[in-house]
Amino acid sequence: MGDFLQYVELNSFLHRLDPRTKFVFFIIMSVLTSFVKSGVALLFLFLVFLAIWLIGRIGKYMLVLANKVKVLLLFIFLLWLVLGAFTINEGPTIYRAAFTIFSNHYVFSLDWFDFYKGAVYALRIFLMISAFYTVILTTNFSQIILGLQSWRVPYAVAFGVGLVFQIIPMIVQEFATIMEAQKSRGLEVDKCSAFAKMKNYVIISLPLLFRVLSKGHAISLAMHYYKLNFKVKRTSYKMIKATYSDALFASVTVIATVLTIILQINYYIQI
């Protein structure tokens, strides 16, 4: 599992940015990738992301992400490919055949456009996930809380969000340890059928549940020890402040957004 789904300690341009700048990037990119369906525009956006990852020195972590979501992306690609094969599109065709099932007539038409459609949907999903992941990799949970607080998000909500990102790596680690512990005492999860494997994974979920409950209890006790009271106004040790780098990054985000929209308008093919 390694560094998956958690902040990575580096001193890069992206890491030094004000968390609010990265939140804005995430919000804009999430909205943008929800609307943009042009392959050219998405490809351009992907290149912008690539440049950001390389400058932020998180390229190898994005490769890990790509590896983790490859099955999902392949599924999305194949889903749209198969759905597309039952509609007739303009353009070059790879294979076309008509057939009848229960007196209903169908045409199976595999076109190059179906591949394009599958690729566009897979790329959109990947960009959506990676916009979120870019923020997670480069913003620790303390910065997330500070950023949200400065946007006047109630502390209880900001703390809750931060806590989720503090706990996720712990749960991932717990799951891995429980799996190792159960294998060590004879639970077979390697050399067995898929059904047996699934059954054994369910078995593992029980100690995980107990561990998570126990951690939750320990954390609520700790909140009491530290006199955390959401009704009392808190003060802050650290302040966040936008810098020239934030202005630069925000400008790149805005320019990339505008160019993506222009490309979407000019190169959009109805899908």
Add this chain to the structure above:
Amino acid sequence: MSFKIENVSYKYSADTPQILKNINMEIREAEVTAIVGPSGCGKSTLVSILSGVIPTLMNKGELSGSFQAGEEVMISVVSQTPENQLFGYGVEDALAFGVENMGLASDEIHERVESVLDLLHIQHLRKRAVSTLSGGQRQAVCIASVLAMRPNLVIMDEPVSSLDPQGKHLIQSVLNQLRATGQTTVIVDNNLDWFSGIVDHVVGIDNGEVVFDGSRDEFFAKFDVQHQLGVIIPQEVEIYRELSKRIKGLQPFSTLDEAYDALHDRFEKPEAAAALDPSEEHAENVLEVTDLSKSFQDGFQALNHIDAGFEKGKIISILGQNGSGKTTLVKHLNGLYRPTEGRVAYQGAETSDKSVAEISRDIILVFQHPEHMLFEENVYQELTFCARAQGVPFSEEEALSVLEKYDLLKDKEELPVNLSMGKKHLLTILSVLFSSANVIILDEPTLGMDLHLRNQLEGIIKHLKDKGKTVILISHEIPLVFKLSDELLVLDHASKLEEGSVQQLADNEALFEKIHIDLPPVVRLSKKLGFKTLACDAERFADAIAAGIKNDGFTGGASNG
């Protein structure tokens, strides 16, 4: 300020037994008070009452009596798992968390953060991420974060239970600093060994009642109370206890120097001890690792060309600080990790083509946190899990007799996670008795155990050895390691430093200095007294001394305790 607890009784609900019964005690200002008692005696409930968790967060129980702590009094707790207590990514964030909650001005927060960093000498950690700290450093930051709130009383609940010797040393020095500043502190821990040097006052609780309230020295003199409470005492005191059974009129001692002064001119030196030389017969290796190396994906080298053999029917302990490669090595032995280079062979055959579950029929690893292992619906099922998973025949009668022997029969229908930490751990270890494995690896098996459970654990390990099984032990409890082990394997920074019998390696002081582990007091004392064969536990030491005692009329039992 002092804190008085008067006639405090508590039960978790109307139909459950009384957990605390009429507790009366005083926590004195600027003193370190130890609260000791066996697993399940009510220590944790008392901490919950002192810290206000009961009744603020848990208000369904029945609490009576008084504990005078007003609104303005600040009481805070340091738990045994700092990773569950520290809020904040960086050390500074974590230190400031409690102070921020108090709504103090920014200048005041900065001043307090600086002062605790200075007080505990942890300035060098301030820019680090909490997740990158060692266990000891994390606990030190946890203590600092609590101190930044300037509490009137700090309660520490088993603060070193999961730390390696270096971590323990760090926390000992932190506590010394605190004591010097006059901080009123309560330490709840049944292991008095590590903090005996700083404790002023001991309160013993058994079955919900105070059974001892006195000074540390008074407690050390009460052998029967120590035994009743299952308290782990410093080995020097244990030596005195064993010797006083054999030698009349022995001057009490609780430090190594005092012990030397009391003993050095009263016995005929090494000759008497030579008769106790344990045999060092060599048996065949049941398990071998050859040229074993492991590098992880991020390039971290966890093991570096390790060669080691594990003999049949021996107890072998792996020693080293956290990060030395101990756990990585044992995870190779049972197939959880595959080597980057080298091989692991069980009875001459390589294990690389077997799954972990297949290997577990020969080599079984018991993890240090029992919650990672327990998932059956009751204690009986959990006990027999390994046998069922591995297809090993067993009789119900046999299983029930094991439960009875280890005082678990009354809990046989209980959900295992509801047992005390020590009993949960014992249960996971007992389940190994029903496995077919010939090599049993125990990773920190004493976690959460009081002296009674620890004695049972020692019995189980010796029983496994008597059955011809090989036991591989990883433990930071160095006196226990020396008491039980036949062989030691010493690792440091991913490499093997030494491998040999306990006697051979105990002579090599430079080795232990290099790995920053202190030899147990009994070993150091027998060296200082010039034993030819070093004694590795208090009983054997006392036998050697008693055998060589000068005929000066002092032999015969003492009347203490």
